[in-house]
Amino acid sequence: MKWSLRIARISGIDVYLHWTFILLLAWMGISLFNAGKEGWNYFGLVLLLFVCVLLHEFGHALVGQRFGVKTDRITLLPIGGVASMERMPEKPWQEFWIAIAGPLVNLFLAACIGIYFVASGQEVEGLNAFSSLSGNFVSDLLAVNLTLFAFNLIPAFPMDGGRILRALLSLKYDRLKATNIAARIGQVLAIGFVFASFYLNIWLMFIGIFIYLGAGAEASYESTHSALSRFKVRDALMRQHTVLDKHRTIAEAVSRLLDGQEKEFLISGNGEIIGSVTRDELIAGLEKVGKEGLLGQIANPNLVALHPDTALEEVFLLMNQKKVEICPVFEEDQLIGVVNRENIIELLMVNNAMRKNVAFTKTISKV
Numbered sequence: 001m002k003w004s005l006r007i008a009r010i011s012g013i014d015v016y017l018h019w020t021f022i023l024l025l026a027w028m029g030i031s032l033f034n035a036g037k038e039g040w041n042y043f044g045l046v047l048l049l050f051v052c053v054l055l056h057e058f059g060h061a062l063v064g065q066r067f068g069v070k071t072d073r074i075t076l077l078p079i080g081g082v083a084s085m086e087r088m089p090e091k092p093w094q095e096f097w098i099a100i101a102g103p104l105v106n107l108f109l110a111a112c113i114g115i116y117f118v119a120s121g122q123e124v125e126g127l128n129a130f131s132s133l134s135g136n137f138v139s140d141l142l143a144v145n146l147t148l149f150a151f152n153l154i155p156a157f158p159m160d161g162g163r164i165l166r167a168l169l170s171l172k173y174d175r176l177k178a179t180n181i182a183a184r185i186g187q188v189l190a191i192g193f194v195f196a197s198f199y200l201n202i203w204l205m206f207i208g209i210f211i212y213l214g215a216g217a218e219a220s221y222e223s224t225h226s227a228l229s230r231f232k233v234r235d236a237l238m239r240q241h242t243v244l245d246k247h248r249t250i251a252e253a254v255s256r257l258l259d260g261q262e263k264e265f266l267i268s269g270n271g272e273i274i275g276s277v278t279r280d281e282l283i284a285g286l287e288k289v290g291k292e293g294l295l296g297q298i299a300n301p302n303l304v305a306l307h308p309d310t311a312l313e314e315v316f317l318l319m320n321q322k323k324v325e326i327c328p329v330f331e332e333d334q335l336i337g338v339v340n341r342e343n344i345i346e347l348l349m350v351n352n353a354m355r356k357n358v359a360f361t362k363t364i365s366k367v
């Protein structure tokens, strides 16, 4: 996520504050400044709320780590937290435990506060000095954690409950079908929320819209993902491509760009592939070092070397990680072609259209 401020690094995971969150804190600080002690208590409660959200996200991340799923970062937004995981495990039980870990953290916190309440009623009285706008500080915190627990268990994407539901459905169905069923259930719930908002609370409408969009996004992500998992690099391989030497000029590459269909080129040096340049990098290079500049000066040195049998879903992950747009494909140390993002997307589109056509033909033959 762009425009975020790194505030901490805890067990190898960077914690970021999104700028909208910083804005919210600043706005609250200013508007509560005049409200005196009450105001600052409220401010403190909001900060503690986000500590609870952070612990919730760490619940996901640390259980993920146990299953070998890396979390790159946790970002705090005004609407909650996001743990950016490298991938979601496809084993249903692993996904189940990662998804439920967050809400369980909130349940645990709520239980601790509850026990504290029961065990030391008088000390709670003492804490009334921190009483916030809506009553007792500690009981507010209890309410916050119970709300986070319940809200996240709503069985709809993008909530944790949606993932839990998908994981459980995956025990019976394949992952794509499980996702589609979970997304459908989520959308029905979302419509329910919108209707309920007319009678109960207007906020339910926003939650409903949020869930409706989240469910659709997850379903389409999963269908791309499952389509990718059926293909290998071989299926998207382009044998026709141009390799340019690093001593050639930017002007030469630009004329190639204008002459043909290729938008990215592999760059070689001493007979080996040493990087790549994209159209955008060529344009930026023209501005920076001029048309007589050498390709070696502007080439992106990141390389993702592929084998024809590599799964395409892995390729997308690698391309995103290394920020490359074109990958050389080697078979027995021989360069046999390239794969680029555009070609993978075209393959998916063609495949998608063909599947729809098959489904369409089936429907007609039924009639």
Ligand SMILES: [Zn+2]
Pocket (backbone or CB within 6 Å): 056, 057, 060, 102, 103, 152, 160
């Ligand atoms: Zn969560």
